[in-house]
Amino acid sequence: MIEAGSLIRSLSGRPAARNFHTFVINEIGHGIVTGQFPVGSVLASDAVMMETYGVSRTVLREALKTLEAKGMVEARPKVGTRVTPSNRWSFFDPQVLSWHFYAKPDARFFESLFDVRSALEARAVRLAAERRTAEHVRLMKYWLHQMELADGNLEALGLSSLEIHRAVAESAGNALLRSVTGIVELTLALALKSLDDTTRNDYARATLAALTELVAAIEKGAPDAAAAAIDTVVALDNARATTLL
Incomplete structure (x- = not known):
C-alpha cells in the first residue's frame, strides 16, 4: 500500500x-x-x-x-x-500510478489520466452536492484555508489540494469513486513538478479560486456549478502537466 x-x-x-x-x-x-x-x-x-x-x-x-x-x-x-x-497492469492501484511519476512523460498516458480523472471527478462532485454533510463542508473549508496559508510551499499547496479532493470523494458517498484519489494525486504531482518561480504563484491563485468555487457550489447543493468548477481545476492541472512533454 x-x-x-x-x-x-x-x-x-x-x-x-x-x-x-x-x-x-x-x-x-x-x-x-x-x-x-x-x-x-x-x-x-x-x-x-x-x-x-x-x-x-x-x-x-x-x-x-x-x-x-x-x-x-x-x-x-x-x-x-x-x-x-x-x-x-493494475493502473488504478495507487502504487502503480505513483511509479509513473518517475517515468518518461508520455502524451497518450497523460491524456488517459486526465480523461479518467475528469470523468470520475465530474460524477463525484455532482454526488457531493447532493449528499454532503456539514462536516464534509467544514473539512473542505479547513483545507482551503490551509491552501491560503501555503504561501508558495509546493508540498503544503499540493497536500491541501489533495485533501479537498479526498473530502469531495468521501462526501460523494460512493466507495468506488474514492479510487479516483490515486489518479488525482499523480496528476496533481505532475502539475506541481512543472512549476517554477515564474508560474507557481499564478497556478496557486487560480487553483485556490477554482476550488473555492467548487466548495461553495457543493455547500449550496448546486451540482452544475460544482461540475463547472471541477472542470476548471482539472484543466489547470492538465495545462501544467502537459508542459512536461
Missing part, C-alpha cells in the same frame, strides 16, 4: 518511511515502469535479487507475489519471473 500524499511529499525530497517488503516492491516496480526492467524481460534469479536488495528469500518472494497481484510480473516454472505487458 502507498499512503495518500506520499507522492506529493516526495517533491520536497522528504524520504518515505519504508520496510524491507515495501522497499523491494518499490525498487522492482519503479524499475519496470521506467524501463529498467523491460516488458518481456526475465528478472534476475532469487539469489541475485536477494543480494542486490539485501533481503531474505521470504521477503523477496512476498514482494514478487505483490507485484504479480498488480499484474506486473508472472512467475513461470523453468523460466523465472517475467515482466508482463503494460495492458495487464
Whole structure:
C-alpha cells in the first residue's frame, strides 16, 4: 500500500518511511515502469535479487507475489519471473500510478489520466452536492484555508489540494469513486513538478479560486456549478502537466 500524499511529499525530497517488503516492491516496480526492467524481460534469479536488495528469500518472494497481484510480473516454472505487458497492469492501484511519476512523460498516458480523472471527478462532485454533510463542508473549508496559508510551499499547496479532493470523494458517498484519489494525486504531482518561480504563484491563485468555487457550489447543493468548477481545476492541472512533454 502507498499512503495518500506520499507522492506529493516526495517533491520536497522528504524520504518515505519504508520496510524491507515495501522497499523491494518499490525498487522492482519503479524499475519496470521506467524501463529498467523491460516488458518481456526475465528478472534476475532469487539469489541475485536477494543480494542486490539485501533481503531474505521470504521477503523477496512476498514482494514478487505483490507485484504479480498488480499484474506486473508472472512467475513461470523453468523460466523465472517475467515482466508482463503494460495492458495487464493494475493502473488504478495507487502504487502503480505513483511509479509513473518517475517515468518518461508520455502524451497518450497523460491524456488517459486526465480523461479518467475528469470523468470520475465530474460524477463525484455532482454526488457531493447532493449528499454532503456539514462536516464534509467544514473539512473542505479547513483545507482551503490551509491552501491560503501555503504561501508558495509546493508540498503544503499540493497536500491541501489533495485533501479537498479526498473530502469531495468521501462526501460523494460512493466507495468506488474514492479510487479516483490515486489518479488525482499523480496528476496533481505532475502539475506541481512543472512549476517554477515564474508560474507557481499564478497556478496557486487560480487553483485556490477554482476550488473555492467548487466548495461553495457543493455547500449550496448546486451540482452544475460544482461540475463547472471541477472542470476548471482539472484543466489547470492538465495545462501544467502537459508542459512536461
